[in-house]
Amino acid sequence: MAIRHLDSAPKAEDFTPLQEHQEQTPTTFFDSKPVLYARYPGLTLSAPASDLQQDPAIFRFNSDNEGDDALIKDVEIWVNSDNLILFQTGSTSTGVAIPYPSIALHATMKYKSAIDALYMNISLNDPETVNQEEDFQTLELTILPPSYSSDPDTACIKDIFNAMNTCADLHPDPDASGGEEGDDVLDDSAPGASGWITAENMDEYMDENGNFAGMVIGGDELGPGAGTVRARAEGDEGTNGLNGMDGHEEKYHRTG
Numbered sequence: 001m002a003i004r005h006l007d008s009a010p011k012a013e014d015f016t017p018l019q020e021h022q023e024q025t026p027t028t029f030f031d032s033k034p035v036l037y038a039r040y041p042g043l044t045l046s047a048p049a050s051d052l053q054q055d056p057a058i059f060r061f062n063s064d065n066e067g068d069d070a071l072i073k074d075v076e077i078w079v080n081s082d083n084l085i086l087f088q089t090g091s092t093s094t095g096v097a098i099p100y101p102s103i104a105l106h107a108t109m110k111y112k113s114a115i116d117a118l119y120m121n122i123s124l125n126d127p128e129t130v131n132q133e134e135d136f137q138t139l140e141l142t143i144l145p146p147s148y149s150s151d152p153d154t155a156c157i158k159d160i161f162n163a164m165n166t167c168a169d170l171h172p173d174p175d176a177s178g179g180e181e182g183d184d185v186l187d188d189s190a191p192g193a194s195g196w197i198t199a200e201n202m203d204e205y206m207d208e209n210g211n212f213a214g215m216v217i218g219g220d221e222l223g224p225g226a227g228t229v230r231a232r233a234e235g236d237e238g239t240n241g242l243n244g245m246d247g248h249e250e251k252y253h254r255t256g
Contacts, residue, residue, distance in 0.1 A: 038163035
């Protein structure tokens with residue numbers, strides 16, 4: 001899933017507004033336009049200047065250097081259900097569409113320890129074509145709010161972050177569901193592992209007390225409470241944070 005270059009700006013009519021989508025019935029979701037969760041113009045992207053040339057689509061952005069960083073100004077963001085679009089308006093008129101699984105990490109942060117911003121770590125490789133870990137290329141992008149250098153309007157940062165959370169959840173990492181050694185899997189001797197359990201053969205799987213016998217997951221026999229769902233304990237939500245960032249550092253399973 002590579003970053004795709006865009007030579008024309010997105011149009012509002014290409015998307016379904018979020019409110020309209022929420023008012024639709026489920027049967028109308030199919031074959032519909034991508035849902036637009038957030039759109040903000042006037043943003044600035046900050047990235048290590050030496051890293052921009054790693055991807056030809058990113059390298060098309062017009063940028064100004066500020067020390068070791070490149071600043072890409074006049075950027076409009078379109079957070080939609082298909083992908084994340086960053087488009088530079090003005091004389092350059094170029095953009096990129098980033099697949100959500102390529103976004104390894106996104107988190108709110110403090111730019112220069114003062115300004116609310118959104119950090120992204122983006123994979124520039126197709127994981128299917130790269131075999132060696134050292135061959136993986138990543139790009140760090142920081143989204144800065146409008147007027148960040150004088151009177152920043154930071155309200156959009158949290159909105160963009162929340163919209164990206166929702167859209168990223170629509171594109172789960174396909175590798176996350178793959179079984180690995182140590183995963184909980186049904187043992188070959190588990191009830192029904194070798195075929196259907198029916199009224200005719202149920203007695204083969206029951207003990208004298210009417211309970212399933214020998215049901216094993218991951219090498220451990222299930223004990224009392226198996227098959228029930230335990231609600232999360234109050235206050236058991238954990239604490240997000242990575243070097244001052246707020247949230248979704250756990251998403252480093254991507255590259256999404």
